[in-house]
Amino acid sequence: MIQDIYPFKLHNEYLPRSPRQGDYLFAFAGNQIIVRPDETFFRYEDLAAYSSYTYLFEINSTGFFLIEEPEAAHVSLNIRQMRSFQPRHLGFAAVTAWQIYQWMNDNQYCGRCSYPMIRDKKERAMRCERCGNIVYPKISPAVIVAVINDKDQILVTKFAHSTYKNYALISGFAEIGETIEETVIREVREEAGLDVEHLHYYKCQPWSFSSTLLFGFFCRVRGSDAITMDETELKAARWADRDEEIDSLDDASLTSEMIACFRKGMVHFDEL
Numbered sequence: 013m014i015q016d017i018y019p020f021k022l023h024n025e026y027l028p029r030s031p032r033q034g035d036y037l038f039a040f041a042g043n044q045i046i047v048r049p050d051e052t053f054f055r056y057e058d059l060a061a062y063s064s065y066t067y068l069f070e071i072n073s074t075g076f077f078l079i080e081e082p083e084a085a086h087v088s089l090n091i092r093q094m095r096s097f098q099p100r101h102l103g104f105a106a107v108t109a110w111q112i113y114q115w116m117n118d119n120q121y122c123g124r125c126s127y128p129m130i131r132d133k134k135e136r137a138m139r140c141e142r143c144g145n146i147v148y149p150k151i152s153p154a155v156i157v158a159v160i161n162d163k164d165q166i167l168v169t170k171f172a173h174s175t176y177k178n179y180a181l182i183s184g185f186a187e188i189g190e191t192i193e194e195t196v197i198r199e200v201r202e203e204a205g206l207d208v209e210h211l212h213y214y215k216c217q218p219w220s221f222s223s224t225l226l227f228g229f230f231c232r233v234r235g236s237d238a239i240t241m242d243e244t245e246l247k248a249a250r251w252a253d254r255d256e257e258i259d260s261l262d263d264a265s266l267t268s269e270m271i272a273c274f275r276k277g278m279v280h281f282d283e284l
């Protein structure tokens with residue numbers, strides 16, 4: 013998955029420092045990341061005369077900083093291209109940085125009193141100096157659900173309104189007042205008209221493209237496996253056999269890993 017960057021390790025403790033040689037500098041414009049003309053990332057030594065740097069995090073001992081769009085020659089890549097970027101730890105750094113950039117960009121003014129916010133110096137937070145409002149990065153919990161029926165088939169779906177065109181699994185954000193298990197049950201019922209039971213937590217994934225923390229669950233159908241698809245959310249929902257080639261596997265996402273687990277025979281209805 014995109015966050016699996018071993019032997020590299022993300023250090024997101026907020027211990028801001030000044031940039032030094034070898035550190036990476038990221039600039040963004042909307043959904044675009046600004047890179048060198050050869051499509052590699054800017055480093056401190058490329059832009060050492062630059063004015064202001066916002067500390068983001070470290071990977072191993074290399075620092076990552078946010079800067080404004082540089083004057084040096086550059087091109088831009090869509091942030092979605094970072095999903096398969098190599099080396100992977102830099103792609104992961106770029107999407108994680110983009111999440112922080114977006115959060116800062118969306119909180120330039122205080123939502124309580126509309127005064128301009130500042131970037132706090134002591135923690136990763138936006139602070140209003142007038143009313144004291146503090147805003148932390150937005151991380152929304154959501155679920156990815158692999159539903160298995162008694163014929164050992166998996167429920168696969170296609171989104172109705174998304175740039176992502178391949179098969180996916182049932183997914184959705186947690187709503188206010190519910191547990192993550194209740195989110196699983198509600199989303200499967202809403203999107204496919206199915207009841208599920210025997211929820212098994214698999215893994216989670218930080219998914220910065222949507223400021224989400226995804227919780228992956230396997231579960232089995234309870235009762236009928238006749239699908240009633242929510243056509244406002246999905247354009248396809250069907251059962252797939254274990255030996256079917258499913259065109260979503262790119263090893264970046266939790267969805268892909270869960271489908272791969274199913275296809276390798278690691279998940280069975282009777283064992284859920």
Ligand SMILES: [Zn+2]
Pocket residue numbers: 122123124125126127140141142143144145
């Ligand atoms: Zn305020």
